[in-house]
Amino acid sequence: MTDTKTLPTATRLNRAAGATANWADERTSIGAFTKFLARKIFPDHWSFMLGEVALYSFIVLLLSGVILTAFFVPSMDFVHYEGEFAQLKGVEMSKAFESTIHMSFEVPGGLLMRQIHHWAALIFTAAIVTHMARVFFTGAFRKPREINWLIGFTLMILSLAAGFTGYSLPDDVLSGNGLRIIDGVIRSIPILGSYISYWLFGGEFPGEALIPRMFTAHILLIPALILSLIAVHLFLVFLQKHTQYPGPGRTDKNVVGLPLFPVYTAKAGGFFFVVFGVIALLGALFQINPVWNYGPYDPSPVSAGTQPDWYMLFIDGGLRIMPGQVEVVLWGYTLSLNILIPAVIMPGLFFGFLALYPWIESWATGDRGERHVLDRPRNAPVRTGIGVALITFYVVLVLEGSNDIVANLFRLSINDLTILFRIAVFALPVLAFWVTKRIAMGLQRKDRELVLHGHETGRIVRFDNGEYIEVHEPLSDEERWMLVSYQNLKPRELAPEHNEHGVRRKGYRWDRFKAALSRFYYEDRVEPVTPAELHEAHEHHKAEIEGMAARSEAHSAARADAAADKAPADA
Amino acid sequence: MSIDNAHDHEVVEEEFTDPGVPEYHRPRRADLDPKAARKAELQTAALFGLSIIGTVMAIWAWATGSVSSENIAETQRTTMLIGLGIFLAMIGIGTGAIHWAKTLMRDHEMIEERHPMRSSDEAREGAIEKLKDGAKDSGVGIGRRGLLKGSLITALAIAPLAVLVPAVGNMGGDWDVSKLKHSMWRQGMRLTKDPSGEPIKASDVTIGSVFHVIPEGLNDLEHHKLEEKAKAVVLLVRLDPRDLNIQPGREDWSFDGIVAYSKICTHVGCPVALYEQQTHHLLCPCHQSTFDVANGAKVVFGPAKRPLPQLPIAVDDEGYIVAQSDFHEPIGPSFWERLK
Amino acid sequence: MRRLSLTRYHRAAPLVLLFVLLAGITTAASFVQSTPASATAEASADDISEGSKLFAANCATCHGLDAQGTEGVAPSLIGVGAAAVDFQVGTGRMPMQASGPQAIAKTVQFNQDQIDQLAAYVASLAPGPAVPDADAVDPALGNAANGMALFRTNCAMCHGSVGGGGALTQGKYAPSLWATTPTHIYEAMLVGPQSMPVFNNANITPEDKRDIIAYLDEQRNGAPGGAALGAIGPVAEGLWAWILGMGIIVGFTVWIGVRSS
Known part of the structure; x- marks a missing residue:
């Protein structure tokens, strides 16, 4: 140990690190794990x-949530507020509400943590939806990632549950009315509705059990589920390796990008701090969920602008948009279709379709291979159209869910808005699908044009015979590959109904359905340029090109020089 | 490039070939110029420095700032300063690390091979072999000992019920769902103001007035106050008797243009509280069901189907408004056995 | 090649757009911010005849020469009292510009003396609610906690939890109360203008009315958590989370994804 003193610090540190690594590796084989992980490639x-x-x-959310639990009291017992906040002095309220007020006004930074937590929840759900949209539009859910799509979908549902239970914890008038709406929705469920409501609330609404129960769900049950599913979600990302956008050298058999250590350790690690920083900024500057203005829960009052957080707004919009006439009484039993359809059936179908989408599309493609290269959204026009239609449907419902705010802001009539949205909720998604599909195919045709004729250069050349042409600069191999390398899917062939013995084939109906679905997806399509087509196009323009080559040699030389200074297409 | 080759070839290929990851790599300023690299390093260090300042600022703001439920401005200032400190502390590290990665870390793209997810045939066969061995060791071959397997599966399937039935059974309180059909209104009970509980004289309810009403004695309830309030709240309105279109069978439920309706929406149970005195319309702010008070509180717009239940009222000897009875139907949202 | 690299630089365009959008929203929001209300002058001595002349010149076309009203056009003003006149004319709702779903608050057409004269004339026709005195509407004398309890039971369903306003049916709306003077708030409760129901002194006592004014006055001290985003609740919060929060974060992802020069 005598030599340690004489060694430079850096060497001493290296030795210490080596010793620690050795200690850990002898007990965990972390060396092999690090070897596998450290230089794993992620596309950029x-x-x-x-x-x-x-x-x-x-x-x-976890960090700020832990701090909040230190001050929050999940109890519906009544107390009288003893603090100094003028508008609540002496008011009777539940301990849950009182502790929320206490942590907001008597704990320095407590209000900040509440606001950071709530903004983080809104960003969390928004990020999940955005991420899901990216995965959808690029086809990243295709084999082998169907399971991970399902896990991600489940995480999305859990995030809604986490958000809603958290939103209701302070026991204020706004969230209390939200719970009452939930109670009303639950009660509409045939046969079991009243019993499920009693089960949830521990008796009649509002009861005294709900806040403690939701607290357990909010801080233990749901986060534990989310954490474990995130672990599986990320494990699968590592196992299956990340998808990549199309480009030269990017295939279904490789992944091109930068290593986890050091590039993504810095980029992704740094990005955590960026996200934290942005959320802290929101929490510092913008007030969110001012429960002291809503007051402690009481079943009598309600305020204008009674809405859930944004991620539940589409269900609220569904409840608003539905005409009431569809409630029926059958043999003396009440069936509230005016509630069931928008609040149970519609979200069920919407979410069910999303969850099953990878399989629905695979019925249409019949594709059994692994797909690691993503689609550019234009190259899957029907899928892109479906995605935009779903988003349009969702946004119309969100707007209807905010119709009083919209009406008040723009001085419109809520009645007119509701009637307008009743039409729009059916018409706009169809229109959005059609327009999006057309735009996507238009972009594909533009890509074809570009491949066949090259870039316009803006240079006009006059031939000896007096003809003028604009010189087109051909695409580089890399650029062209980007535009022609997409999967050219065609409608599936339907095998005949009867086999050669005239016996009806088993599963024919199912095949027929898949073939019809496939036609819907791939009947209209723009095929990628083939080398033969390009060859023909060049033959067609051969004279021009040769003419050009002869006449603008000097220009070409200059251009070649310039090209050397420029970046390659997709470095 | 290869355009010239393309039409020189005698045979045109079926498909384009992947040109592969370009060899060429565009260098960044910091790759070429040591001065630029030094500048990037300084910028990164400055960002980390900003983070340190942010941390100090957050702690300083916490230690010196105060919050007060009396002084909103103080709370606002402390919240903002701690928050901005955290913002700087985080954004400094984040942008610093990313700037470092973007400017100084090697950015040559690398390629990693993928392997199909499917296990190799040998691995699969090996797995099946092992399972078969295990099955043999267990004494349960394929298709044998159905009783053993069947009973185990049944036991496993129903075992959770041993925990779930008592647990779920305990969670619903007394499970007496018939409570949904009644409220605490009784004959002779006075209508009182929400939240003070003061009784209301008929003469105080002038035309165009609206009173938010709770039953007498609600505030004194020891238990289930909110549950009872959730069912019993009533809206008391006086219309010009000429405007009031009294519903058949309810001729004696109102008093000189004064009518009382449940405040709980028949849609999903929000308090229907927006009364427009000119149109006599009651609007629910949650989902905009609109009820016509002049016309038996029937639905004129929105997602509710049924009219609001009416509370029959009368006036007692002292001139106070009292209930004649409970509501004649369950209040609030519909449920399956509502009419049973 | 050149084109592709050019488009890459244009990826900053969404960021620029975003900030332009946010700047626009912020500017718009600052217009929505209320200006402090001016105090109402004390009622001057009655000059009924002056008021009568003003009435004949400005109001009689709709309300009739004797303020008896015109069927289907304008209500009778006999018995509405000085409070109703002070509110309707003092907030610029009357004279009405055009018939519509509701009378809209505009620039006030008369000075306070003229309003007082008009009020005196209408009050002389038949007894009705009078304009409250300064003590009756002084927020400093009220109890904000009681005011909040009353406000959320009687007012918040239309005007929002802190008086930011809200929508009614068929294009009508409950206005924001942030710029309304205490006297006008008091008068509105007393007389129930347009869609608003009447909250007479038996329903909400004069002390209770002052408490409500005290609660609304509390809201003018600012929001403890920072910018209040219009105080209209979760819809605004969600919009800001998407536009500002996700906007900045996605801006960062683009910055991370773009190669350094």
Whole structure:
């Protein structure tokens, strides 16, 4: 040990690190793990960081949530407020509400933590939706990632549950009315409704059990589920390796990008702090959920602008948009279709379709291979159209859910808005699908044009015979590959109904359905340029090109020089 | 590039070939110029420095700032300063690390091979072999000992009920769902103001007035105050008797243009409280069901189906408004056995 | 090649757009911010005849020469009292510009003396609610906690939890109360203008009315948590989370994804 003193610090540190690593590796084989992980390659694209936003805002939620639990009292017992906040002095309220007020006004930084927590929740759900949209539009859910799509979908549902239970904990008038709406929705469920409501609330609404129960769900049950599913979600990302956008050298058999250590350790690690910082900024500057203005829960009052947080708004919009006439009484039993359809059936179908989407599309493609190269959204026009239609449907419901705010802001009539949205909720998604599909195919045709004729250069050349042409600069191999390398899917062939013995084939109906679905997806399509087509196009323009080559040699030389200074297409 | 080659070839290929990851790599300023690299290093260090300042600021703001439920401005200032400190502390580290990665870390793209998710045939066969061995060791071959397997599966399937039935059974309180059908209103009970509980004289309810009403004695309830309030709240309105279209069978439920309706929406149970005195419409702020008070509180717009239940009222000897009875139907949202 | 690299630089365009959008929203929001209300002058001595002349010139077209009203056009003003006149004319709702779903508060057309004269004339026709005196509407004398309890039971369903306003049916709306003077708030409760129901002194006592004014006055001290985002609740919060929160964060992801020069 005598030589330690004489060694430079850096060497001493290295030795210490080596000794620690050795100690750990002898007990855990962490060496092999590090070897596997350290230089793992991840492709670089901004849209691949959206899932990280969800992960990081969840970590911010955990951190700020732990601090909040130190001050929150999940109890519906009554107390009288003894603090100094003028508008609540002496008011009777539950301990849950009182402790929320206490941590907001008597704990320095307590209000900040509440606001950070709530903003983080809104960002968390928004990031999940955005990430999900990215995965959808690029086809990242295709084989082998169907399971991970389902896990992500489940995480999305859990995030809604986490958000809603948290929103209701302070026991204020706004969230209390939200719970009452939930109670009304639950009661509409046939046969079991009243009993499920009693089960949830521990008796009649509002009861005294709900806040403690939701607290357990909010801080233990749901976060534990979310954490474990995130672990599986990320494990699968590592196992299956990240998808990549199309480009030269990017295939279904490789992944091109930068290593986890050091590049993504710095980029992704740094990004956590960025997300945390942005959420802290929101919490510092913008007030959110001022429960002291809503007051402690009481079943009598209600305020204008009674809405849930944004992620539940579409269900509220569904409840608003539905005409009431559909409630029916059958043999003396009440069936509230005016509630069941928008609040149970519609979300069920919407979420069910999303959950099953990878399989629905695979019925249409019949594709059994692993797909690791993503689609550019234009190259899957029907899928892109479906995605935009779903978003349109969702946004119309969100707008209807905010119709009083919209009406008040723009001085419109809520009645007119509701009637307008009743039409729009059916018409706009169809229109959005059609327009999006057309735009996507238009972009594909533009890509074809570009491949066949090259870039316009703006240079006009006059031939000896007096003809003018604009010189088109051909695409580089890399650029062209980007535009022609997409999967050219065609409608599936339907095998005949009867086999050669005239016996009806088993599963024919199912095949027929898949073939019809496939036609819907791939009947209209723009096929990628083939080398033969390009060859023909060049033959067609051969004279021009040769003419050009002869006449603008000097220009070409200059251009070649310039090209050497420029970046390659997709470095 | 290869355009010239393309039409020189005699045979045109079926498909384009992948040109592969370009060899060419565009260097960044910091790759070429040591001065730029030094500048990037300084910028990164400055960002980390900003973070340190942020941390100090957050702690300083916490230690010196105060919050007060009396002084909103003080709370606002402390919240903002601690928050901005945290913002700087985090954003400094984050942007610093990313700037470092973008400017100084090697950015040559690397390629990693993928392997199909499917296990190799040998691995699969090996797995099946092991499972078969295990099954043999267990004494339960494929298709044998159905009783053993069947009973185990049944036991496993129903075992959770041993925990779930008592647990779920305990959670619903007394499970007496018939309580949904009644409220605490009784004959002769006075209508009182919410939240003070003062009784209301008929003469005080002038035309165009609206009173938010709770039953007499609600505030004194020891238990289930909120549950009772959730069912019993009533809206008391006086219309010009000429405007009031009294519903058949309810001729004696109102008093000189004064009518009382449940405040709980028949849609999903929000308090329906927006009374427009000119149109006599009651609007629910949650989902905009609109009820016509002049016309038996029937639905004129929105997602509710049924009219609001009416509370029959009368006036007692002292001139106070009292209830004649409970509501004649369950209040609030519909449920399956509502009419049973 | 050149084109592709050019488009890459244009990726900053969404960021620029975003900040322009946010600047726009912020500017718009600052217009929505209320200006402090001016105090109402004390009622001057009655000059009923002056008021009568003003009435004949400005109001009689709709309300009739004797203020008896015109069926289907304008209500009778006999018995509405000075409070109703002070509110309707003092907030610029009357004279009405055009018939519509509701009378809109505009620039006040008369000075306080003229309003007082008009009020005196209408009050002389038949007894009705009078304009409250300064003590009756002084927020410093009220109890904000009681005011909040009353406000959320009687007012918040239309005007929002802190008086930011809200929508009614068929394009009508409950206005924001942030710029309304205490006297006008008091008068509105007393007389129930347009869609608003009447809250007479038996329903909400004069002391209770002052408490409500005290609660609304509390809201003018600012929001403890920072910018209040219009105080209209979760819809505004969600919009800001998406536009500002997700906007900045996605801006960062683009910055991370773009290669350094």
